Amino acid sequence: MKQFTLPDEVEVLIVGAGPAGLTAANVLSAKGKQILLIDIRKQIGHPLRCGELTFQDIFPIMGFQNREKWVRWNLSDDSEDMVVLNRPVMENDMAREVAEKGVLVIQSTSVTAIGEFKDGKREITLQSNGKQQRLNARLTIIADGVSSATAQLARIETRLTLDEIASCMAYRITGAQLKYPYRFSFQHFMEIRPFYFWVIPSGKDEANVGICVHGSRGHAAAALLDQYIKKSSAIDGGTITDTIVGSFPSAPPLEKPYRDGIMVAGTAARLISADTGDGIIQAALSGRAAAEVYLSLAGEATTEVKLSIYRKKLNYIYQQLYESLDRRMSGER
Numbered sequence: 001m002k003q004f005t006l007p008d009e010v011e012v013l014i015v016g017a018g019p020a021g022l023t024a025a026n027v028l029s030a031k032g033k034q035i036l037l038i039d040i041r042k043q044i045g046h047p048l049r050c051g052e053l054t055f056q057d058i059f060p061i062m063g064f065q066n067r068e069k070w071v072r073w074n075l076s077d078d079s080e081d082m083v084v085l086n087r088p089v090m091e092n093d094m095a096r097e098v099a100e101k102g103v104l105v106i107q108s109t110s111v112t113a114i115g116e117f118k119d120g121k122r123e124i125t126l127q128s129n130g131k132q133q134r135l136n137a138r139l140t141i142i143a144d145g146v147s148s149a150t151a152q153l154a155r156i157e158t159r160l161t162l163d164e165i166a167s168c169m170a171y172r173i174t175g176a177q178l179k180y181p182y183r184f185s186f187q188h189f190m191e192i193r194p195f196y197f198w199v200i201p202s203g204k205d206e207a208n209v210g211i212c213v214h215g216s217r218g219h220a221a222a223a224l225l226d227q228y229i230k231k232s233s234a235i236d237g238g239t240i241t242d243t244i245v246g247s248f249p250s251a252p253p254l255e256k257p258y259r260d261g262i263m264v265a266g267t268a269a270r271l272i273s274a275d276t277g278d279g280i281i282q283a284a285l286s287g288r289a290a291a292e293v294y295l296s297l298a299g300e301a302t303t304e305v306k307l308s309i310y311r312k313k314l315n316y317i318y319q320q321l322y323e324s325l326d327r328r329m330s331g332e333r
């Protein structure tokens, strides 16, 4: 395994190399900032925990050019502006590209302690490949996904109850007959309302087919998924080649996704649509917003008063997420 020497000090530490963290790293590295990007996983992008359906706009927002191999499938008809990504390939490539631009990217690493904000920085303790190490960071962008364990270390309440979680289970089915190979479908079966069953084509004869249920019914997800696949007219036959499990927050976004020296981005800040589960675009937008706020400070201290502009920059996302929450609560979908 490649050995890294961690620095004693960085300008920006980014925790989590998903769409939010990678976007922040890319935007900051373009301005020559000294960045450390860490991820708890051994391999960035693996295992996949997503349906990978998102908007074409994702690429300019993340600041990367769309590569053919980052897209599994282009949808058409009424879903013209949507694509189905290949997230493992895309995120792995993006991590390599930001590393080439000077970002120090380290896998199998997480934060175990976050100190108080003092002299314009925080002391962060990292656990990296079994070793503990401390460093100082002017800013830590926390983008470690659902129930953010890292934000909790900074005393930001991100724990979720079962009532605030959507549990998901999906299969990649290949060699299937798809009724609409260029269109995704979401079905709101009565039993699982306000959540849903989805068929997201990822090729002419393959799809990501999954289900989201209320957190307390997570144990029933597999049986319900099997039942709906049999019932669905959108897909017929095929072989299960992969199983995907995961969860996302169905609670409102964090009202204050920042503290002195800290910003929380993406699903860690619960920036995900409660009624459709789409969070990739919000992750990228918030990762970009966090990076831009830091750049706008131009060397000023990263106090929470200064960072409060981050929440303002995200106002339109919050507005959409509250509307999505209202739709879910009213069972409109």
Ligand SMILES: Cc1cc2nc3c(=O)[nH]c(=O)nc-3n(C[C@H](O)[C@H](O)[C@H](O)COP(=O)(O)OP(=O)(O)OC[C@H]3O[C@@H](n4cnc5c(N)ncnc54)[C@H](O)[C@@H]3O)c2cc1C
Residues within 6 Å of the ligand: 015, 016, 017, 018, 019, 020, 021, 038, 039, 040, 041, 044, 045, 049, 050, 051, 052, 053, 054, 109, 110, 111, 143, 144, 145, 146, 149, 150, 168, 169, 170, 210, 244, 245, 246, 247, 248, 265, 266, 267, 268, 272, 277, 278, 279, 280, 281, 283
């Ligand atoms: C089954 C499922 C299907 C989904 N389908 C879709 C979809 O089709 N379209 C869509 O838009 N959204 C979908 N979502 C939501 C989407 O996956 C997330 O909103 C999106 O990935 C959020 O990006 P992120 O960068 O905030 O976090 P993530 O993508 O979750 O990335 C977080 C990163 O942080 C790392 N990490 C975690 N903990 C630590 C730690 N303690 N220390 C260091 N690193 C850590 C993880 O390894 C990961 O790489 C789905 C979610 C699920 C569960």
